[in-house]
Amino acid sequence: MKLFNEYGISFEYPDDWELTKEVNEKNGEIQISVSGTDSSFWMISLFLVDIPAEELLKKSLEVFQEEYDDLDVYDAKVRLAGKECSGYDIEFVCSELINSAFLRALKTSLFTAFILYQGTDQDLQDTLKDLEAISLSLDIFDNEFDGYLDIV
Template identity: 70%
Template sequence: MKLFNEYGISFEYPDDWELAKQVDEEHGEIQISVSSEESSFWLISLYMVDIPPEELLNRSLEVFREEYEEVDVYKTDVKLAGKTCLARDLEFVCSELINSAFLRVFETDLFTAFVLYQGTDQELAKTRKDLEAISASLDVFDSGYEGYLDIV
């Protein structure tokens, strides 16, 4: 397992997964993703601007509904990094394959976090445990974090 530890967050991810990060200073967003060799991926977006979690979740659901003809949405109760999340599990068809996506949104003293992980159901039979392990390893550092000024 590899460790990502920047921007007030940390998480572990599989050695053979690829990490990418993107910083959009103009819009106050940092995006970090890890992806498998196939199509499964795990993504966290950190929003340094004031955006209510409900709004972020609703915007994300709208994007899925606009992109896919039929999206089944299931409300679920989840905690990540000790924070209660607004959470939805989605099922939709893409390229004739059933896909699942897992949306999680929570707030910290520093940012609003949006976590998305997804894959085809066939692939998730192999990768879901990795995706859930990444989520379970997620840790966030609130305003007491030593590098606070580096990320705001």
């Protein structure tokens, strides 16, 4: 397992997965994603602007609803990084394949975090355990990193 430890967060991900990160100074967003060799990926976006977690979830769900005709949406309540977290589990059809997406959002004192992991149901048979392990390994260093997130 590899360890990502920047921007006040850390998580572990499989050795053979690729990590990418983007910093958008204009809208105050940092996006880190890891992906395997198939359709599966895990992504976290850190929003440094004051945006409620519920609003992020609602907007994300609306994007899925606009993109895909037939969605099955299930409310989800989980714990991530020791915090209660709201979210949705979504099933949809894309390119004639059944896909699942897992949306999570939580507010910290430094940022609002949005987590999305997704894949085709066929690929998720092998990767869902990895995606969930990444989520479970997520740690957020709330107040310890004051000023650490200055991206300008």
